[in-house]
Amino acid sequence: MRCRELLKYLSDYIDRDLDASICRHIDSHMKGCKPCIAFINTLRKTKGLLKRQPKAVLSERLRFRLRKLLKKS
Amino acid sequence: MESEAELIIKSKQGNSEAFSSLVSRYEDKIFNLAHKVCVGMPAEAEDVYQETFLTAFKKLSHFREDSNLGTWLYRIASNLCWMRFRKKRGEPVVPLLDQSHHHDDDSDPGSGPIFRDWSDGPEELSRKKALREAIETALGDLPIDYRLVVVLRDIQGLSSEETAKVMKLSVAAVKSCLHRGRLFLRDRLDKVVSS
Ligand SMILES: [Zn+2]
Numbered sequence: 001m002r003c004r005e006l007l008k009y010l011s012d013y014i015d016r017d018l019d020a021s022i023c024r025h026i027d028s029h030m031k032g033c034k035p036c037i038a039f040i041n042t043l044r045k046t047k048g049l050l051k052r053q054p055k056a057v058l059s060e061r062l063r064f065r066l067r068k069l070l071k072k073s
Numbered sequence: 074m075e076s077e078a079e080l081i082i083k084s085k086q087g088n089s090e091a092f093s094s095l096v097s098r099y100e101d102k103i104f105n106l107a108h109k110v111c112v113g114m115p116a117e118a119e120d121v122y123q124e125t126f127l128t129a130f131k132k133l134s135h136f137r138e139d140s141n142l143g144t145w146l147y148r149i150a151s152n153l154c155w156m157r158f159r160k161k162r163g164e165p166v167v168p169l170l171d172q173s174h175h176h177d178d179d180s181d182p183g184s185g186p187i188f189r190d191w192s193d194g195p196e197e198l199s200r201k202k203a204l205r206e207a208i209e210t211a212l213g214d215l216p217i218d219y220r221l222v223v224v225l226r227d228i229q230g231l232s233s234e235e236t237a238k239v240m241k242l243s244v245a246a247v248k249s250c251l252h253r254g255r256l257f258l259r260d261r262l263d264k265v266v267s268s
Contacts, residue, residue, distance in 0.1 A: 008252070010252070011248065011251055011252035011255055012248065012252075017233070017248075037190075038189060038190040041190050041191070042189070042190065042191050042259055042262070042263060043255060043256070043259050045191060045262075046208075046255055046258050046259040046262055047227055047255060049204055049205065049208050049262070050208065050223065050227035050228050050258070051227060051228065051230070053109065053205065053208065053209070053228055054205075055101070055105050056104055056105045056107075056108030056109070056118070058100060058101055058104040058122070062104075062119055062122065062123070063100065065123070066096065066100070066122075066123055066126055066127075067093055067096075069123065069127060070089045070092060070093060070096070070126070070127070070130055071089050073089070073127060073130060073131070
């Protein structure tokens with residue numbers, strides 16, 4: 001499998017949502033291809049960064065305002 | 074504590090107290106979704122949060138008890154976001170290209186771009202903050218359909234199947250949006266690291 005063919009599988013690969021046989025192809029490609037290793041690591045880090053983005057804090061003012069509007073509606 | 078099903082029945086009869094209890098179970102999630110999709114527009118995020126629950130209360134009679142309330146609320150919120158950010162009619166839709174990762178284009182090995190690994194270094198800490206800010210900006214530049222899928226999957230932690238239900242897309246379409254969205258974000262982060 002060439003690098004370019006690999007690309008379309010990489011999100012499924014890092015999500016572990018891929019056919020075992022394709023997984024094996026990618027695993028064996030990865031052993032010999034440094035650029036692909038770097039690429040997949042950075043894709044994985046991108047996913048990790050999204051997951052760890054700080055949660056938005058909902059203020060008491062907004063919670064209260066919504067309750068008031070619901071009562072009126 | 075009353076079950077969700079009981080609260081839904083009471084809410085359908087117009088009981089706003091019961092509906093407020095339901096709101097309490099989902100409002101942080103819905104607000105986070107709105108906040109992440111409405112990048113840099115806190116007033117819009119507040120509107121989406123509020124409108125989601127006002128709409129839900131009004132349309133609760135349409136909610137089928139055999140479906141999932143969380144999914145239904147996410148769907149309303151996603152729709153409200155989509156209406157705000159969709160392209161106007163006639164505006165060109167910019168396709169997301171699978172930009173990078175073509176290092177084997179040439180037969181000569183090693184002639185393509187070198188991919189950095191963003192490996193941990195002494196500057197890692199200041200870089201983390203830069204990456205967090207960069208990812209926010211880049212999210213804002215993603216077309217709305219991709220942005221919604223990335224936020225639902227990778228930030229809110231929904232599965233591809235749940236995201237498909239929220240977006241009324243096929244699971245394959247969700248996966249494709251997610252992949253292209255991640256590639257776009259990865260590319261932007263790579264530029265930050267390389268600069
Ligand atoms: Zn490769």
